[in-house]
Amino acid sequence: DAMVIQNPRYQVTQFGKPVTLSCSQTLNHNVMYWYQQKSSQAPKLLFHYYDKDFNNEADTPDNFQSRRPNTSFCFLDIRSPGLGDAAMYLCATSTPRTAAYEQYFGPGTRLTVT
Amino acid sequence: AQSVSQHNHHVILSEAASLELGCNYSYGGTVNLFWYVQYPGQHLQLLLKYFSGDPLVKGIKGFEAEFIKSKFSFNLRKPSVQWSDTAEYFCAVNLFNDYKLSFGAGTTVTVRA
Numbered sequence: 001d002a003m004v005i006q007n008p009r010y011q012v013t014q015f016g017k018p019v020t021l022s023c024s025q026t027l028n029h030n031v032m033y034w035y036q037q038k039s040s041q042a043p044k045l046l047f048h049y050y051d052k053d054f055n056n057e058a059d060t061p062d063n064f065q066s067r068r069p070n071t072s073f074c075f076l077d078i079r080s081p082g083l084g085d086a087a088m089y090l091c092a093t094s095t096p097r098t099a100a101y102e103q104y105f106g107p108g109t110r111l112t113v114t
Numbered sequence: 115a116q117s118v119s120q121h122n123h124h125v126i127l128s129e130a131a132s133l134e135l136g137c138n139y140s141y142g143g144t145v146n147l148f149w150y151v152q153y154p155g156q157h158l159q160l161l162l163k164y165f166s167g168d169p170l171v172k173g174i175k176g177f178e179a180e181f182i183k184s185k186f187s188f189n190l191r192k193p194s195v196q197w198s199d200t201a202e203y204f205c206a207v208n209l210f211n212d213y214k215l216s217f218g219a220g221t222t223v224t225v226r227a
Binding site: 031040041042043045048050090092094096099100101102103104105106107108 | 146148150156157158159160163165166202204208211212213214215217218219220222
């Protein structure tokens with residue numbers, strides 16, 4: 001089945017130690033998104049790629065970076081995680097081939113910062 | 115500023131009760147509207163969407179939603195809930211041809227057996 005895959009599902013990192021989260025998709029969608037979701041809150045968009053074009057949200061901290069080496073993969077790099085970065089990180093995809101750009105979400109990676 | 119408002123933060127129901135969750139948005143243009151559900155420990159899934167046509171849309175698991183343009187609303191309904199409907203429900207909106215979603219704060223629905 002076509003899907004959005006995130007690895008790892010759970011990640012523990014130390015304060016200040018760089019961490020990379022990965023997302024892959026078999027949907028061949030143009031757009032890939034990274035969201036941060038804290039407990040009982042709405043997902044907060046960090047940035048997205050439309051094909052190779054990177055789009056950063058204005059309030060995304062510089063600590064967060066992303067790479068998309070090809071259509072299928074997208075990475076979220078947190079250069080120096082702080083305690084406040086502990087959250088669920090969601091990857092999503094969409095395509096203009098659907099009528100409404102609905103987004104398809106992966107299962108998320110839960111990041112713990114110790 | 116554009117926003118999406120969900121009226122209820124937490125709803126508690128008994129099985130077989132009817133459910134209605136409110137959603138209002140403040141966008142002025144043509145919009146696409148979505149309801150997503152997040153079951154405990156699972157990923158966000160699309161319940162239903164509206165982008166054109168019949169304003170009453172039916173989704174998975176017996177859910178439906180009605181788009182009322184004059185009220186800027188897209189309320190979610192289910193006539194008879196089950197324990198398995200316990201989840202977090204998010205309303206989301208994007209502008210026509212815009213691929214960025216704005217989410218509401220979410221409503222936690224707890225269904226008691």
